[in-house]
Amino acid sequence: AQSVTQPDIHITVSEGASLELRCNYSYGATPYLFWYVQSPGQGLQLLLKYFSGDTLVQGIKGFEAEFKRSQSSFNLRKPSVHWSDAAEYFCAVDFTNAGKSTFGDGTTLTVKP
Amino acid sequence: DAGVIQSPRHEVTEMGQEVTLRCKPISGHNSLFWYRQTMMRGLELLIYFNNNVPIDDSGMPEDRFSAKMPNASFSTLKIQPSEPRDSAVYFCASSPTGTRFGEQFFGPGTRLTVL
Numbered sequence: 001a002q003s004v005t006q007p008d009i010h011i012t013v014s015e016g017a018s019l020e021l022r023c024n025y026s027y028g029a030t031p032y033l034f035w036y037v038q039s040p041g042q043g044l045q046l047l048l049k050y051f052s053g054d055t056l057v058q059g060i061k062g063f064e065a066e067f068k069r070s071q072s073s074f075n076l077r078k079p080s081v082h083w084s085d086a087a088e089y090f091c092a093v094d095f096t097n098a099g100k101s102t103f104g105d106g107t108t109l110t111v112k113p
Numbered sequence: 114d115a116g117v118i119q120s121p122r123h124e125v126t127e128m129g130q131e132v133t134l135r136c137k138p139i140s141g142h143n144s145l146f147w148y149r150q151t152m153m154r155g156l157e158l159l160i161y162f163n164n165n166v167p168i169d170d171s172g173m174p175e176d177r178f179s180a181k182m183p184n185a186s187f188s189t190l191k192i193q194p195s196e197p198r199d200s201a202v203y204f205c206a207s208s209p210t211g212t213r214f215g216e217q218f219f220g221p222g223t224r225l226t227v228l
Binding site: 032034036042043044045046049051090092094097099100101102103105106 | 117144146155156158161163168169204206208214215216217218219220221222
């Protein structure tokens with residue numbers, strides 16, 4: 001079955017430290033890949049997406065993600081975390097390129113001062 | 114654009130009552146999604162429409178739930194009768210075609226509490 005795995009339920013980092021959130025998916029072809037962020041009490045907002053081309057994609061708020069076909073991964077990174085980045089992050093995968101995404105369970109990021 | 118609009122933002126009702134959640138997608142978007150989010154089950158896709166037609170309703174939990182999209186600018190999610198286990202945040206999202214295909218724009222959600 002098609003699935004999206006975010007192995008880390010909760011991550012804590014210090015402000016200014018680097019961040020990497022993991023996302024793995026099950027499937028053979030190259031799907032469409034997304035990262036969303038959800039601040040408390042808010043809906044989800046798109047950070048970045050990958051459809052094709054350069055496997056390193058840049059998003060909003062200084063985030064980037066790298067698609068690695070061999071590992072079926074699309075990890076999210078940020079070189080220096082700000083306190084305002086504390087939120088829940090969701091990886092989403094459109095396996096059939098038809099506009100419907102499967103979401104991971106999310107990773108909650110806590111930022112220590 | 115005002116973004117995806119959902120109403121009400123909060124709803125408190127008693128078990129057995131009918132609940133109707135409303136969504137206005139972003140103008141020009143042709144896909145609309147209803148999600149439910151709880152601590153226990155995370156984010157679940159309930160149903161999605163394309164060009165006002167329901168495409169996949171496999172996530173609708175049971176017959177008490179129904180969704181309609183009578184036109185491109187309005188959708189409802191109805192629960193009748195409601196039960197305490199329906200308490201959750203319900204999100205509506207819409208998605209365009211073209212260069213932003215696949216990207217979903219979420220509304221602020223409706224927090225439903227069934228007593």
